[in-house]
Amino acid sequence: MTATPIGTDAQLVIAPMLVILATAAGTLLLGRYPRARAAVSLTGGVAYAISVAAIDWYIVLAPDAPGIATYQVGGWPAPFGITLVADGLSAFMLTMVAILGVASLVFSTRHLPGGEGRSYYFPLFHFLALGVTGAFLTGDLFNLFVWFEVMLMASYVFVAYSGGPQHTRAAFWYVTLNLVGSAVFLLGVGGIYATTGTLNMADLARRLAEPAAYGLEPTPVVGLFGLLLSVFALKAGLVPFQFWIPTAYRAAPPQVTALLAGATKKVGIYAIIRLSFTVFAGAEVGVDLALPGVTIAGDSPLPFVGAALFVMATASILVGGIGAVGRDSLEGVFAYSSIGQVGFIAMPVAIATTVTTPGLRKLAIVAALIYALNHTLAKGLLFLSVGTVRAATGTSQFADLGGLAKRSPPLAIAVFIASLALVGIPPLSGFFGKFLVFDAAARARAGPVLVVLLIGSLLTIAYATRAWNRSFWGAQTDAVETATIDPVQVAVLAVLAATIVAVGVGFEPVYEFAEIAADAAVDTDGYVDTVAPQDVSEVVDASTNGGDH
Amino acid sequence: MTAIVLAAAVGALFALGTFLLLQRDLIRVVWGLAIISQAANVYLLAMGGIAPAVADSVPVLAGHGGDVPQTADPVVQALVLTAIVIGFGMTAFALVLSYRVYEEHGTLDVTELGDRR
Numbered sequence: 008m009t010a011t012p013i014g015t016d017a018q019l020v021i022a023p024m025l026v027i028l029a030t031a032a033g034t035l036l037l038g039r040y041p042r043a044r045a046a047v048s049l050t051g052g053v054a055y056a057i058s059v060a061a062i063d064w065y066i067v068l069a070p071d072a073p074g075i076a077t078y079q080v081g082g083w084p085a086p087f088g089i090t091l092v093a094d095g096l097s098a099f100m101l102t103m104v105a106i107l108g109v110a111s112l113v114f115s116t117r118h119l120p121g122g123e124g125r126s127y128y129f130p131l132f133h134f135l136a137l138g139v140t141g142a143f144l145t146g147d148l149f150n151l152f153v154w155f156e157v158m159l160m161a162s163y164v165f166v167a168y169s170g171g172p173q174h175t176r177a178a179f180w181y182v183t184l185n186l187v188g189s190a191v192f193l194l195g196v197g198g199i200y201a202t203t204g205t206l207n208m209a210d211l212a213r214r215l216a217e218p219a220a221y222g223l224e225p226t227p228v229v230g231l232f233g234l235l236l237s238v239f240a241l242k243a244g245l246v247p248f249q250f251w252i253p254t255a256y257r258a259a260p261p262q263v264t265a266l267l268a269g270a271t272k273k274v275g276i277y278a279i280i281r282l283s284f285t286v287f288a289g290a291e292v293g294v295d296l297a298l299p300g301v302t303i304a305g306d307s308p309l310p311f312v313g314a315a316l317f318v319m320a321t322a323s324i325l326v327g328g329i330g331a332v333g334r335d336s337l338e339g340v341f342a343y344s345s346i347g348q349v350g351f352i353a354m355p356v357a358i359a360t361t362v363t364t365p366g367l368r369k370l371a372i373v374a375a376l377i378y379a380l381n382h383t384l385a386k387g388l389l390f391l392s393v394g395t396v397r398a399a400t401g402t403s404q405f406a407d408l409g410g411l412a413k414r415s416p417p418l419a420i421a422v423f424i425a426s427l428a429l430v431g432i433p434p435l436s437g438f439f440g441k442f443l444v445f446d447a448a449a450r451a452r453a454g455p456v457l458v459v460l461l462i463g464s465l466l467t468i469a470y471a472t473r474a475w476n477r478s479f480w481g482a483q484t485d486a487v488e489t490a491t492i493d494p495v496q497v498a499v500l501a502v503l504a505a506t507i508v509a510v511g512v513g514f515e516p517v518y519e520f521a522e523i524a525a526d527a528a529v530d531t532d533g534y535v536d537t538v539a540p541q542d543v544s545e546v547v548d549a550s551t552n553g554g555d556h
Numbered sequence: 557m558t559a560i561v562l563a564a565a566v567g568a569l570f571a572l573g574t575f576l577l578l579q580r581d582l583i584r585v586v587w588g589l590a591i592i593s594q595a596a597n598v599y600l601l602a603m604g605g606i607a608p609a610v611a612d613s614v615p616v617l618a619g620h621g622g623d624v625p626q627t628a629d630p631v632v633q634a635l636v637l638t639a640i641v642i643g644f645g646m647t648a649f650a651l652v653l654s655y656r657v658y659e660e661h662g663t664l665d666v667t668e669l670g671d672r673r
């Protein structure tokens with residue numbers, strides 16, 4: 008067995024994880040020195056962003072870039088070891104997280120909520136980022152489970168972080184729900200291992216593409232993928248798994264909620280896209296299902312996934328939109344809004360799973376990715392602004408707010424831009440996201456989907472306007488008049504707002520990046536060839552013939 | 557036979573775990589979580605099965621020429637080991653959290669907790 012040669016590209020793949028792990032350990036050690044801890048934390052965050060940018064350029068975007076690179080951990084070849092894979096899709100997701108992560112980190116150095124727990128804030132923050140990064144990079148199903156747990160463990164603590172009665176209660180619900188989710192994840196993973204004999208995603212895709220050659224009976228995979236889908240939907244917060252979101256998002260510190268909404272939700276979406284298109288799209292599983300009224304049939308599990316996703320996305324858009332209109336606090340509106348927005352991301356994914364034309368499938372995935380990018384930037388900004396408002400006024404209830412626009416015009420402008428991006432006004436990033444989603448739905452000739460999207464957009468306008476009117480316009484309340492708004496926090500918000508505008512104005516390169524990501528998502532053959540999982544029997548033959556180790 | 561026993565055990569554990577999870581007492585809920593995660597572990601072990609006694613299934617022994625015994629699948633054992641460690645940490649965290657809930661709310665009754673706004 009020869010060790011895989013490890014080149015620079017390969018080492019780049021693991022770089023973001025090492026950087027963030029070292030930062031987490033460093034901040035943990037520096038618990039007694041707040042200034043040094045904040046400095047290490049920021050340096051680590053910037054180094055992380057640089058390593059992600061290096062992956063973007065050297066592996067994905069440069070003219071002579073390979074487009075995909077792998078790192079076989081410990082030099083063990085796939086499928087025996089754990090494989091890390093960086094391709095366009097992973098790089099796109101990582102870039103989103105890096106932008107928001109650095110913003111949230113700078114923001115956090117200015118104001119940390121909570122007293123006694125402060126020294127653990129930064130280590131937890133980095134472990135959360137580590138879990139997200141690992142989930143985006145891993146090429147192994149069980150390893151994905153492990154990174155989910157890393158991410159969840161940090162987020163559990165963050166939900167309980169502020170230490171009040173309602174926070175611990177919210178954390179308990181959140182932990183309970185996600186522990187059940189983890190058990191279901193294990194059921195799916197175990198079943199897939201029993202059915203196919205592998206957990207390496209590339210190996211899985213190869214075996215499912217020609218099950219007969221490997222002596223597999225792959226039909227159970229459809230149901231098992233259903234189990235996994237429910238877990239991913241739980242992480243993404245799609246209806247009917249959305250009920251934890253409002254309480255958890257209200258309980259966590261706002262700058263962490265920005266990351267929960269901007270990054271961990273996207274892990275759920277990423278896992279759905281990766282497994283659906285890279286792994287299961289080529290699976291030879293012919294199944295017919297005749298439900299009363301609907302017939303679902305196809306030669307891969309995708310039509311089943313698509314049917315479930317359509318229902319979940321529709322319900323999310325409606326529940327999220329209607330819920331957001333009636334909330335009485337900023338973070339309440341944004342929490343429900345993010346349920347609806349994830350519906351907008353899941354809808355094009357659902358379209359992509361049901362269409363068969365490669366061009367249309369790609370367009371729909373691009374739409375989902377662009378929308379996800381917009382949601383990460385805009386919702387990240389909005390949750391961070393909740394942090395600013397709370398730090399300045401001590402409240403985020405509409406009843407106690409008013410006239411913020413007069414108190415701090417820069418803050419108001421940033422929030423205004425993010426709200427417009429959510430609504431989808433050109434030339435902001437949100438316009439293209441929404442436009443592409445509508446475009447994909449129209450090309451797929453999905454009339455009912457268009458109606459749902461339209462209702463969802465109208466609801467978005469309604470709740471965004473309402474949140475704006477209640478907190479930024481009108482007479483200044485006492486809390487607002489006496490507020491001192493932190494200039495650095497507002498600067499972070501301004502930078503994010505500028506990013507939203509920049510993505511919209513200079514949309515061409517962003518679109519190309521998303522296109523590369525969508526290509527990578529559907530390019531099962533390229534993925535399998537690069538990971539190059541060996542055949543167990545070949546390895547055994549080789550070692551039997553060699554016989555002298 | 558083994559398969560039936562394992563299936564029955566996994567089923568019983570999941571049933572018990574779900575039952576406890578739906579109780580009003582938070583400690584029982586934590587018990588339910590622990591049992592459900594153990595049920596998932598037993599299920600994982602059952603998914604591995606026994607490899608036949610041929611050299612192909614035990615590559616480590618393939619070059620040594622001797623008898624190859626029947627072996628249990630090592631992969632699922634590695635998975636279960638990881639899952640047990642994670643489950644242990646989570647259970648400990650859930651217990652600490654339930655103690656904290658008791659400190660702050662003075663009750664462990666889920667219904668009473670739900671009434672508090």
